[in-house]
Amino acid sequence: MQQRAYVVDITAGPDGALWVTDFLRDSRVGRITMTGRVSQYSKGLSGSSRPSDIVAGPDCTMWLVEADADRTDRVRF
Numbered sequence: 001m002q003q004r005a006y007v008v009d010i011t012a013g014p015d016g017a018l019w020v021t022d023f024l025r026d027s028r029v030g031r032i033t034m035t036g037r038v039s040q041y042s043k044g045l046s047g048s049s050r051p052s053d054i055v056a057g058p059d060c061t062m063w064l065v066e067a068d069a070d071r072t073d074r075v076r077f
Contacts, residue, residue, distance in 0.1 A: 008052045014060040021051040021064060029054065029064060 006023040013019050013031070020030040029051050031039045045051065045066055054064040 009054050009064075011054050011056060013056050013062060019054050019056075019062055021054050023050050023052065029062070 008021045010020045018032045049066040
């Protein structure tokens with residue numbers, strides 16, 4: 001059985017792709033291209049995090065909020 005996603009936020013990246021945060025899939029952020037290709041990333045995220053809000057920064061990097069049981073941090077992605 002495939003695990004369902006719980007998308008918290010979605011935003012357009014500087015490359016035109018859509019970036020999403022998935023609250024159910026621990027420590028993952030998804031990227032969906034205009035052709036429908038889906039990639040998942042976890043670089044820099046702690047194992048117990050739940051990524052929430054995401055935004056494209058002025059320096060063309062993606063920034064997100066990583067919610068954790070003990071803290072909330074900003075993570076450059």
